[in-house]
Amino acid sequence: MANKQVEDEVPPYYQHNSLFPWQLSLWKQLYSNNIVADHFPHALLLSGVAGIGKKQLAFHLARGLLCQSPQENPQTGQIEPCQQHDSGNACRSCQLFSAATHPDLYHVTTPVDKKIIPVDDIRTLIQWSVLSSQLGGKKVIIIEPAEAMNPNASNSLLKTLEEPVADTIIILLTNKKQALLPTIRSRCRTIDIALPDNQSTLLWLSEKGLSEKKSTDPELMLSLSSGAPLLAFELSQGAQLEVRHLIIKQLLSVMTDSMDPVNVAETLFKQTKIKPAKGSQKKTDNKKLLISAYDIIYWFDSLLSDIVRLTQRCTQDTITNIDYYDSLQQLSNRLYLKKILQLTDSINKAYFEVQGQINVNLLFEKLLIDWKNCQK
Numbered sequence: 001m002a003n004k005q006v007e008d009e010v011p012p013y014y015q016h017n018s019l020f021p022w023q024l025s026l027w028k029q030l031y032s033n034n035i036v037a038d039h040f041p042h043a044l045l046l047s048g049v050a051g052i053g054k055k056q057l058a059f060h061l062a063r064g065l066l067c068q069s070p071q072e073n074p075q076t077g078q079i080e081p082c083q084q085h086d087s088g089n090a091c092r093s094c095q096l097f098s099a100a101t102h103p104d105l106y107h108v109t110t111p112v113d114k115k116i117i118p119v120d121d122i123r124t125l126i127q128w129s130v131l132s133s134q135l136g137g138k139k140v141i142i143i144e145p146a147e148a149m150n151p152n153a154s155n156s157l158l159k160t161l162e163e164p165v166a167d168t169i170i171i172l173l174t175n176k177k178q179a180l181l182p183t184i185r186s187r188c189r190t191i192d193i194a195l196p197d198n199q200s201t202l203l204w205l206s207e208k209g210l211s212e213k214k215s216t217d218p219e220l221m222l223s224l225s226s227g228a229p230l231l232a233f234e235l236s237q238g239a240q241l242e243v244r245h246l247i248i249k250q251l252l253s254v255m256t257d258s259m260d261p262v263n264v265a266e267t268l269f270k271q272t273k274i275k276p277a278k279g280s281q282k283k284t285d286n287k288k289l290l291i292s293a294y295d296i297i298y299w300f301d302s303l304l305s306d307i308v309r310l311t312q313r314c315t316q317d318t319i320t321n322i323d324y325y326d327s328l329q330q331l332s333n334r335l336y337l338k339k340i341l342q343l344t345d346s347i348n349k350a351y352f353e354v355q356g357q358i359n360v361n362l363l364f365e366k367l368l369i370d371w372k373n374c375q376k
């Protein structure tokens with residue numbers, strides 16, 4: 001099996017209904033309009049912020065490109081892979097795709113617990129790319145996140161992009177297009193995917209069960225995730241909201257309750273478990289929240305950004321932490337903007353520092369003392 005899927009459970013992006021409502025017009029533009037005329041580009045770069053469903057779109061495109069019997073959906077008039085209409089009568093390709101065992105799909109991503117796609121993984125992929133299709137149709141390669149390829153890996157891929165193998169389509173996904181080699185970007189057809197409009201996202205979040213009557217108000221979730229629907233949903237499901245409240249309350253206590261910044265730094269440090277990469281949060285058995293140093297830096301940064309906007313008289317709808325609007329508004333009048341901006345610089349450095357061999361407790365102490373000193 002060429003596919004790198006090793007988990008027992010098939011991830012949702014292999015399912016036939018993986019497309020999100022806000023992707024339908026892009027789907028039409030990319031697939032329905034190209035598949036009939038066989039105009040699909042040999043290399044496609046899907047670019048956009050995290051949490052908008054690029055992976056789901058890429059896998060659905062792959063399904064469509066591999067499908068042996070694409071059909072027109074009588075309701076929408078769009079061409080779609082066959083299983084869209086009749087799950088009991090899907091073609092062999094779509095069946096294999098749904099089981100995550102399609103031999104003509106090759107998915108490259110970062111190895112578990114790694115941030116880099118190593119050059120050897122790209123070399124293996126290149127060897128695979130010149131083999132014949134097992135099912136006699138196209139072959140599809142998905143590389144995500146493309147910015148995780150180190151320079152050697154990127155250079156290895158370049159030759160394949162320059163001299164495409166017939167009937168082999170490469171789909172690259174990126175959250176950081178500028179981090180890719182210009183030569184990689186120039187050899188792909190780039191699709192810049194915008195955030196869906198807030199109305200569509202709010203509707204989708206409501207359909208997923210989020211309600212303003214609960215602590216997972218869709219508008220708050222959307223604001224905290226900068227408009228990215230999947231991040232908004234993920235935030236509503238995990239412990240990250242609780243983590244955020246705890247961190248923000250501790251930070252505000254330095255200003256509002258005159259708490260000693262060194263004590264607050266220590267309190268936060270005691271609750272950290274450093275997971276710099278993604279900071280996915282789970283509750284431990286004794287229900288104590290696990291907080292990473294990265295989380296603290298992230299929400300500190302978010303709070304400071306809001307305060308900067310408020311000191312510049314920006315409106316409420318530009319604020320991320322809308323549920324703390326009143327507190328932040330009052331606080332913003334009592335702080336020096338210049339010192340807040342200096343602290344923002346320190347926070348930007350801290351993102352990198354907490355991933356290295358730094359004394360995190362001392363770092364927090366310094367940041368919290370600087371925070372306290374922002375007061376007029």
Ligand SMILES: [Zn+2]
Pocket residue numbers: 066067068069070081082083090091092093094
């Ligand atoms: Zn099919």
